[in-house]
Amino acid sequence: MRSLWRCVGAILLMAMVLCMVPAQTRRVESVTIRGLRNVSETAVLTALRLKSGETYSEAALERDRQALEAMGLFAAVRPSVEQSETGVRVVFDVVENPLIKEVRLTGNTVLTTEQLVQVLRNKPGNVFNFNFARPDANALQEAYLKAGYVALIEEYRPPDYDNGVLTIRLTELRVGQIKVEGNTKTRTPVILRELRTKPGDIFYLPRWQRDLNRLYNLGYFEQITPEEEPGEPGTLNITLRVKERPTGRLNVGFAIDPRQRIIGLAELYETNFRGRGQTVGLNFQSTGGRNGNSLELLFTEPYLDKHHTSLSLALYDKLVYRFTSNFFGGTVDPNLEERYDERRRGITLSVGRPYGDFFNAVLGFRTEDVRTNRVATDASGGFIRQDGSLTSFTLKGIYNTRDFDLDPATGQYIALTLEPGVTNIRSAEQQFLDSGVVKLGRSNFLRASLDYRLYFSPQGRRTTPDDRRHVFAIRAYYGFITGNTPFFEQMFVGGAETLRGYQEDRFWGKQAALLSFEYRIPVEKAFTAVLFVDIGHAWGGYPTVNNFTQSASFKPQIGYGVGIRVRTPLGPLRIDYGIGKDGGRTHFSVGQVF
Incomplete structure (x- = not known):
């Protein structure tokens, strides 16, 4: 078994x-x-x-x-x-899977259906692919982000076998509430009126960044922190937390004027008067005598109406010194006999209005009486004495895409200015009357200029003024004036604001041209080093006066050097050392040259 x-x-x-x-x-x-x-x-x-x-x-x-x-x-x-x-x-x-015959998008307003279908992988004529659902949703959101918007994909429904319709429903993010916190002086409506982004608008990132830049450009705030949080479905609530900075200044001091006299200085300036955004200013200088006093009153209302129309007004009775040195340096400074001052009494009025985010138009009016006086009362030589009145209108168009106006890193600035006017010279130095250089009586004139500025940074745009950037800056300027104009209305080139390394107002004429280059290097948060080159000239006007030789044609002059910028609440404090044809010169001022 x-x-x-x-x-x-x-x-x-x-x-x-x-x-x-x-x-x-x-x-x-x-x-x-x-x-x-x-x-x-x-x-x-x-x-x-x-x-x-x-x-x-x-x-x-x-x-x-x-x-x-x-x-x-x-x-x-x-x-x-x-x-x-x-x-x-x-x-x-x-x-x-069903064949896609149609893609039906709903909820899109800023981008067309045709634009959005182009970024999809599930397209009409193809068999629906489940694997493309998430990439398609991401591609739609990326297309909105590239355009500056935010989209939420609410539904992505595959087609059925009957109609072959792929249905996509999205929501374009809108602005809910906008609140401001931290402002103790500035009134909330003053802040909100600067925002082009309004509750209920589709949230547009570039416009929102420009709104933040516009708030910084007011100069009222040291820091602005936006905080976003979801609101009602499809909306974004925004809270602006601001840290205010001082906007008023009171300066009292003493200085030495070109007549070697001690003058008293008093300045009262407020750019956010009573928290309403208005500017008021008073500048007073006195040497103790009636003829040595200067007074200037300033007022600006930035918002006259709902169209953001601004009004600026200045009343003045002040001295303007010509041919004065700028603190240090230079070997061609005229002596005391060659300096003179201008007593200017008048009023300027301008009205401006923005058109869109980048363009601004300004209409101005100026009328003033000018009297010239020699600095040295016992001098024997001649000087450009021309007494008379002037009235002009100004039409100015400005295109401005700079990130921050006081210290830009990217963008451009273009200003085209036309100023027709009339002068009435009542008296002048006899030697200039005899030579025919100066003519008495009324004369019409037209001044025109084009100012172009370009800023570039390899690191891109700033989002806050504290962002450190290496900046390349270029300025090109050309201006001319026609008609029988007095000496003091010519185009002037030379000094801290134009051609560094040269005396203030060193060159003059009926035409002026300037080309400047700067490389701005951040060293510390509040400290920037600058390398610069200026090329410019003014020509075709009044002939040589005293030691200042002039020319009838364009003869470019070159100034180059180094400088530093120290950030202050008033803007960058500027110190430049420029080397020109006749040596070096140090220039002090506030704000960038351009």
């Missing part, structure tokens, strides 16, 4: 071995995909690892089933195996 069971066991073992051997060595005879209508068979077969002639296994079959599902093109994948004498035939029955 025991022998019988041994025989039976041996037979069963041999049978199992014989059955296993074919299973382990079964070869794939063919691979067939059934149900394809729009999807390329070649693309499907490429995704499979089972190929004709390869060894078949259940694991390989399951792996290929998952690979077909991972393609995202099929609603169902059902594999099957047919046995044959020579191997197995593998069949995959698939159900394709």
Whole structure:
């Protein structure tokens, strides 16, 4: 009996071995995909690892089933195996996703449907792919971000087999509430009126950044921190946390005027009067005598109406010194006899209005009476004495894309100015009357100028004034004046604001041209080093006066040097050392040259 069971066991073992051997060595005879209508068979077969002639296994079959599902093109994948004498035939029955006939976008207003469909991977004419849903949503949001907006993808519904419509519903983020916190002096409406971004608007990132820049340019705030949080569905609430800085200054002191007299100085200046954003100013200088006093009153209302119309007014009775040195340096300074001053009494009035985010138009009016006086009362030489009156109108167009006006890193500034006017010279030095250089009586004139400034930083735009940037700055200026104009209305070049390394007002004429280059290097948060080159000249006007030789044609003069800028609440404090044709000169001023 025991022998019988041994025989039976041996037979069963041999049978199992014989059955296993074919299973382990079964070869794939063919691979067939059934149900394809729009999807390329070649693309499907490429995704499979089972190929004709390869060894078949259940694991390989399951792996290929998952690979077909991972393609995202099929609603169902059902594999099957047919046995044959020579191997197995593998069949995959698939159900394709619907063919996309139309992409239906809703909720888009700032970008067209055509623009958005271009960024989708699921396009009309293609079989819908589940794998493209997330990339499509990301691509739509990226397209909005590139345009400066934010979009929320609310729905991405695949097409059905009946209509083939891929439905995408999105929401363009809008502004909810805007609040201001931290302002103790500046009134909240004064801050909110500077914002072009309003509650209910579609949130536009470039406009919002320009709004923040505009607030910084007011000079009222040391720091502005926007905080955003979700509001009602599809909205963004914004809170502006501001840190105010002092906007008023009172200066009292003494100085030495070109007549070598001690003068008293008093300055009262407030750029945010009563927190309303108005500017009021008073400048007073006195030498103790009636003729030595200077007084100037300033007032600016930045918002006259809902169109952001501004009004600026100045009343003055002041002395303007000509041919004075600028603290240090120079070898061609005229002596005391050659200096003179101008007593100017008058009024200037200007009205401005912005048009869009970058353009501003200004209409101005000026009328004044001018009397000239020699600094040295006992001098014997002649000087440019011309007494008379002047009235002019100014039309100015400004295009400004700078990030921050006081210390820009990127952008450009273009100003075109036209100033027609009339002068009435009542008296002049006899030697100039005899030579025909000066004519008495009324005369019309036209002054015109074009000022172009370009700023570039390899690090890009600043988002706050504290961002440190290497800046390349270029300025090109040209101006001319026509008509019989008095000496004091010519174009002047020379000094801290134009051609550094030269005396103030060193060159004059009926035409002026200037080209300046600066490389501004940040050293510390409040300290910047500057390398500069100025090329300029003024020509074609009054002839040589005293030591100042002039020319009738353009003869470019070059000044170059180094400088430093120290940031203060009033703007950058500027110290430049310029080297010109006749030596070096140090210039002190406030604010960038351009």
